[in-house]
């Protein structure tokens with residue numbers, strides 16, 4: 001999606017859960033690439049496979065078909081050293097800042113651990129300085145926050161800790177799975193600004209997964225829309241949002257809360273929800289380019 | 305002028321602590337008319353769920369409703385109800401869909417049994433009658449009665465959420481409270497659920513107290529909206545006024561921090 005070589009890519013990856021009649025394609029022929037200094041947003045249906053894509057990147061699942069490429073090289077049969085490098089290069093930030101931090105440990109402990117693992121050479125005071133730097137980076141006051149326990153912080157502060165922890169190992173890629181859905185509007189904007197700054201200052205590549213398409217536009221240059229395991233439309237953010245071509249993308253965008261439209265005057269797409277759902281779930285192998293950086297997988301006609 | 309279905313007067317709620325009490329709700333008053341959809345918005349921790357629990361009389365210690373507070377449902381003070389009266393009150397007068405309710409269904413019971421549980425506890429009913437009523441209620445939320453024999457894990461999140469709503473409607477409550485009913489769902493499913501609620505409240509005449517973080521969504525569905533800040537209700541107005549000419553600075557700030565889907569993006573200085 002840009003001229004530079006991608007840092008990380010999925011190439012025609014499929015992931016199937018279950019067997020026979022109950023088999024679910026959580027990923028069907030999924031391809032995308034992450035680039036340094038850019039954010040790619042992943043939006044779509046609940047249960048379409050967004051978290052599965054994140055888990056494939058985190059190597060919690062291995063693909064049933066297809067490949068994961070890191071800096072151009074397939075990771076499948078990589079040696080132990082390459083895998084270790086990969087693990088510290090790719091970090092994840094989760095949706096729930098409550099359950100991803102251990103209530104029994106201080107903030108200092110949460111940040112000390114990754115530093116010990118990835119920079120074992122640091123002395124105690126160097127490590128403390130590194131923690132202070134990380135906290136400052138996520139706009140928290142180290143002196144106040146370091147000795148605190150997670151329950152003594154607000155949701156937004158906790159999410160900043162999760163981000164600081166991810167940054168502790170100097171990653172190249174951050175996967176954020178609904179990092180702000182538990183936070184309210186004013187706090188949410190602070191976290192989104194923080195992600196934007198990280199991208200610009202540290203040259204990180206970001207995958208931002210969300211149900212909130214307006215926040216996706218706030219942080220990402222490119223967007224992918226997922227339905228039933230398939231990426232049905234992708235490309236430059238404003239091209240996709242202003243000129244959506246796949247029926248599911250249109251349905252999704254027509255349902256985004258809009259204070260200018262009362263519920264009583266629902267759009268035409270909403271009358272066809274079931275038809276669109278049925279057809280968008282069928283395999284859509286063909287790819288069609290609709291603009292310079294804008295693609296869809298056209299839906300097959302009914303009955304084929 | 306009709307009488308309000310809910311009238312909250314000078315509601316004060318504290319969480320009692322070992323050393324100090326936390327003042328969660330600080331003298332809140334508002335009314336909801338029969339059939340009205342009233343939205344309650346505001347920052348995390350401002351006291352929205354605390355109010356929802358108090359109105360449905362589901363609050364538990366350490367929450368303490370202070371003397372002088374009044375919660376009237378159909379003119380009757382629910383804070384003075386004894387246990388028997390409370391049993392009759394719940395589900396019939398006020399029913400509540402909790403934050404993350406879709407995970408609150410009992411995993412080992414079929415959908416039919418979950419309906420039967422509620423109907424049997426509150427009415428004289430046979431299995432046959434309960435099944436027929438459950439089928440009728442499922443149809444209200446666009447779910448086929450075939451699903452009566454399914455278990456919760458066999459239903460999607462959006463479907464489970466609609467089932468919870470159908471159960472809440474089982475005894476024709478006058479007021480339905482929905483606390484963040486669609487937060488984890490995609491916007492298409494969210495829209496389907498709320499559109500359904502909007503139709504049903506017009507058809508069946510119940511009022512709704514709707515709680516969410518999403519101001520845009522709230523303006524789309526609500527008749528009137530109350531904005532809360534740190535335990536105070538700082539602004540109550542009809543939805544279009546809250547959107548087009550918010551009065552309180554805090555309401556203006558909330559709007560200023562909402563990213564836009566099209567056109568010019570909000571400016572960064574909106575955060576503080």
Ligand SMILES: Nc1ncnc2c1ncn2[C@@H]1O[C@H](COP(=O)(O)OP(=O)(O)OP(=O)(O)O)[C@@H](O)[C@H]1O
Pocket residue numbers: 017018024025026045046047048049050051052053488490
């Ligand atoms: N470990 C698993 N075993 C079996 N099925 C799974 C597993 N993980 C996910 N699935 C199924 O794969 C599909 C995709 O799930 P996934 O969690 O990736 O969706 P999602 O897009 O993240 O949804 P949401 O928006 O609700 O978070 C769903 O049908 C889900 O039930």
Ligand SMILES: Nc1ncnc2c1ncn2[C@@H]1O[C@H](COP(=O)(O)OP(=O)(O)OP(=O)(O)O)[C@@H](O)[C@H]1O
Pocket residue numbers: 319326328346347348349350351352353354355365366367
């Ligand atoms: N059991 C409790 N003990 C002490 N304090 C509590 C308890 N429950 C809630 N609080 C506090 O009361 C305040 C109001 O909480 P409440 O759950 O009503 O907020 P809310 O507006 O619903 O927030 P959210 O949008 O995050 O759901 C918060 O500051 C919270 O920390």
Ligand SMILES: [Mg+2]
Pocket residue numbers: 050051052
């Ligand atoms: Mg997910």
Ligand SMILES: [Mg+2]
Pocket residue numbers: 352353354403483
């Ligand atoms: Mg709440």
